[in-house]
Amino acid sequence: MSEAIHITTAIFYCNAPPHVGSAYEALAADVFARHQRRKRGKDKVTFLTGTDEHGDKLKRAALAHGMEPKAFSDRMSAVFRDAWRKLNVSFDFFVRTTDPWHEQFVQQMLKRTYERGDIYFADYQGLYCVGCERFYTEKELVDGNLCPEHNRPVEFISEGNYFLRLEKYREQVREHVARVPDFIRPERYRNEALAMLAEPVGDLCISRPKARLDWGIELPFDPNYVTYVWYDAFWAYFSEPCRTEPDFASRMLPYTTHFIGKDILKTHVVYWPAILLAAGLPLPGHINVHGYLIFGGARMSKSSGNIADPVSYETTYGPDVLRYFVMREFVFGLDGEFSEERLIERYNADLANDLGNFTSRVLAMVSRYFGGVVPAEMEPKPLDTHAEWERALMDRVNGLPTRVDDLVTNLAFKQALETIWEALDTANKYVAATQPFVLVKDPDKRGQAARILFNSLEALRIIASELEPFMPVTSKKLLDLLNVDVESASLPPGEGIKPGHRVKPPVALFPRIGQTKA
RNA sequence: GGCGGCGUAGCUCAGUUGGUUAGAGCACGCGGCUCAUAUCCGCGGAGUCGUAGGUUCGAGUCCUACCGCCGCCA
Numbered sequence: 001m002s003e004a005i006h007i008t009t010a011i012f013y014c015n016a017p018p019h020v021g022s023a024y025e026a027l028a029a030d031v032f033a034r035h036q037r038r039k040r041g042k043d044k045v046t047f048l049t050g051t052d053e054h055g056d057k058l059k060r061a062a063l064a065h066g067m068e069p070k071a072f073s074d075r076m077s078a079v080f081r082d083a084w085r086k087l088n089v090s091f092d093f094f095v096r097t098t099d100p101w102h103e104q105f106v107q108q109m110l111k112r113t114y115e116r117g118d119i120y121f122a123d124y125q126g127l128y129c130v131g132c133e134r135f136y137t138e139k140e141l142v143d144g145n146l147c148p149e150h151n152r153p154v155e156f157i158s159e160g161n162y163f164l165r166l167e168k169y170r171e172q173v174r175e176h177v178a179r180v181p182d183f184i185r186p187e188r189y190r191n192e193a194l195a196m197l198a199e200p201v202g203d204l205c206i207s208r209p210k211a212r213l214d215w216g217i218e219l220p221f222d223p224n225y226v227t228y229v230w231y232d233a234f235w236a237y238f239s240e241p242c243r244t245e246p247d248f249a250s251r252m253l254p255y256t257t258h259f260i261g262k263d264i265l266k267t268h269v270v271y272w273p274a275i276l277l278a279a280g281l282p283l284p285g286h287i288n289v290h291g292y293l294i295f296g297g298a299r300m301s302k303s304s305g306n307i308a309d310p311v312s313y314e315t316t317y318g319p320d321v322l323r324y325f326v327m328r329e330f331v332f333g334l335d336g337e338f339s340e341e342r343l344i345e346r347y348n349a350d351l352a353n354d355l356g357n358f359t360s361r362v363l364a365m366v367s368r369y370f371g372g373v374v375p376a377e378m379e380p381k382p383l384d385t386h387a388e389w390e391r392a393l394m395d396r397v398n399g400l401p402t403r404v405d406d407l408v409t410n411l412a413f414k415q416a417l418e419t420i421w422e423a424l425d426t427a428n429k430y431v432a433a434t435q436p437f438v439l440v441k442d443p444d445k446r447g448q449a450a451r452i453l454f455n456s457l458e459a460l461r462i463i464a465s466e467l468e469p470f471m472p473v474t475s476k477k478l479l480d481l482l483n484v485d486v487e488s489a490s491l492p493p494g495e496g497i498k499p500g501h502r503v504k505p506p507v508a509l510f511p512r513i514g515q516t517k518a
Numbered sequence: 519g520g521c522g523g524c525g526u527a528g529c530u531c532a533g534u535u536g537g538u539u540a541g542a543g544c545a546c547g548c549g550g551c552u553c554a555u556a557u558c559c560g561c562g563g564a565g566u567c568g569u570a571g572g573u574u575c576g577a578g579u580c581c582u583a584c585c586g587c588c589g590c591c592a
Contacts, residue, residue, distance in 0.1 A: 167539060188523070192590055195521065199591075262589080329530075335588085337530075345529090353557060361554030368553075418543090428558060437553040508555050515524095 004044045006256040007033045010264060011095065011236040012050040015061035015074035018083045019260075020322075020338060021254055021293045025308035027292060027323045028332065028413065029259040030089045031196060034469035035408045037090075038490075046252075050095030050236050051077040055229035059215045069215045073098055085377045086311050088319065088472050095236040105239035106232050107220040109279050114221050118168065118278035124161040124205050127154040162207040162225060169274040170201055176283055177269065184269065185411065186333035189262065189289040193269040201270050206231040234272050249281055256284040262333075287410055291335040293326075313343070318510070319473035321347055327413040327470055344513050355426050355463075355474075356510040361431065363481060363506035365449075369440045374454055376499040379447035386434045386448070390455060393430045396423040397462045397493050404466050413470075420466055427459045457482060457503065458493045465489040477509060 009029045012022055026049060034046035053073035062072035082093060095102060113119050126135040129147040134145060136154055145153050173186050174197035177183055177190065184190040207225040208216065216226030237256070238249040245251075253276065260268050265287075273283050295308060313322040325343045328350065330336035366372060382390045400423055407416035436449040464478035468489075479489050481504045488496050497503075 191522070195590070266590085331531085334524095342530075342544090349544060352555060357557045359554090361558075363554090365553050378592055421543095431553080432551075432559040435551080435553085437551095440553090508556075510554055510555080512557085 006252040008237050008258050009049040010049045010260045011052040011233045015058045017079050017224045020308045020310045024326050026089045031469045041158045046092050048093040049082050049091045052233040053098045054216045083311050093240045095240045101243050102239040103217045106217050106235045112428045113278045118165045123158050125158045128157045129154045161205050163203040164206050166201050166204045166274045169277045173273040183289045253282045257286040259288045262289050293338040295338050320471035328417045332411045351510040352512045360506040366453050367505045374499050375450040377447050378450040389430045389433045392428050396426045397459045457497050461496045
């Protein structure tokens with residue numbers, strides 16, 4: 001009986017629509033989640049995503065659109081949800097931090113933490129800009145004391161606020177990071193995390209007076225304050241699942257795997273573990289950190305404005321293409337260069353020429369030479385000259401599920417796809433070397449041609465099955481062409497498709513794209 | 519300023535504990551096949567492995583300095 005697992009993306013701050021960078025995270029988490037469902041069974045996996053809708057940045061974005069915060073976040077959250085749906089992100093939970101249940105849950109956690117003694121009241125002192133309605137740190141200021149937005153002096157103010165004891169838990173968290181090698185992965189980020197935790201981190205201000213910001217969740221122990229955005233957003237990882245199962249968080253935290261961007265490493269390594277420990281809960285299992293997508297020379301982000309709409313790629317190139325591209329092209333954890341030209345290159349080379357064409361050539365031969373039916377007249381043994389090719393193909397295909405599992409488990413999505421494509425390459429070489437299209441013209445050798453096509457179909461079946469997490473729509477289409485149901489899709493080679501089995505005529509899964517400049 | 523990462527063919531990148539003529543894919547050139555989506559198969563050209571030193575019988579792989587790009591921290 002395999003363990004259950006809880007998988008999350010970051011909770012996306014929805015002051016602007018999603019871009020390809022946010023989609024990348026959702027897609028990576030989705031590939032992982034789908035893989036886990038295949039491995040552990042559907043009921044062992046929960047996959048959660050959602051939108052973070054409180055705070056002053058969102059309120060300002062709403063005002064800029066002439067809308068109330070709630071109306072604006074209703075709209076933006078729906079945009080995210082629809083985008084993920086269109087990209088076939090198979091979330092089980094889509095959480096909104098403005099959902100009444102979430103707000104109630106955050107209040108429960110605040111109350112619990114307050115009663116445990118890890119929240120205290122003290123003066124918060126800082127440099128405040130009245131125009132921006134926010135605090136600035138000294139390094140953010142222009143010419144020593146000017147607000148970068150309004151170019152006018154900030155004020156030093158002191159106000160009462162509530163603080164969470166972060167520093168109290170720093171050493172405990174640091175030890176955990178040091179002791180558990182795969183708590184933060186890839187490893188490069190683990191070292192950064194240890195560096196952050198080596199120095200005092202101070203305590204975290206988790207409140208704002210309502211007089212300054214009312215767009216937030218009210219503190220259960222002081223109605224004059226709302227909680228600050230980070231404290232609120234983290235609990236979205238568990239609020240919704242805890243609605244039906246109150247112990248979900250304590251039970252599943254050790255089996256929780258978070259996917260985040262490297263920009264929020266600190267919050268997940270310093271704040272989140274302390275928030276959990278202060279609430280008397282265990283630490284999560286893994287924090288998986290991905291890199292940025294570089295787009296036109298700069299990190300794709302809302303603030304740089306170089307954003308690309310992920311859904312437009314889905315409509316332009318068809319389902320699965322964007323997710324194939326980002327998983328195949330980028331090493332998880334490292335930054336990568338995103339370009340539409342590159343996407344088209346990969347589409348033509350990998351999807352049209354390799355996957356699409358191989359499918360087409362094999363189905364065409366079965367259809368043309370054997371009326372679409374896997375022939376019963378198949379020879380029991382390969383020709384001597386073919387034996388080596390056949391064994392090479394079967395070895396590849398046989399080992400594929402284990403190798404892919406190993407790679408995906410370690411977040412090596414790119415290598416996993418490379419491995420699948422190696423099997424595809426071997427299959428193409430096998431057909432080129434054995435030439436079933438020649439054999440079939442010799443009545444004595446039709447049985448050999450049948451054998452070769454059978455092996456090719458079986459290879460394609462396994463490949464289609466292994467492709468499901470990466471290309472769910474394509475996988476389904478392939479299995480449909482092969483006329484294989486989901487249950488028999490992942491059987492070992494030789495046990496899926498049987499003589500007498502009827503397959504469908506070929507279709508162009510990925511029509512080649514002409515050389516158009518992006 | 520401190521710490522860390524990166525810099526390898528036109529492009530995107532692999533290169534394990536230092537060891538024979540530095541690899542892959544794409545792009546490019548030539549040849550072959552014809553079942554297939556002008557697809558597939560084979561062959562080929564191309565790189566002073568950021569710069570300069572050093573350790574070593576031998577370094578892309580270790581050490582030092584420098585240049586460039588990027589993070590994190592102060």
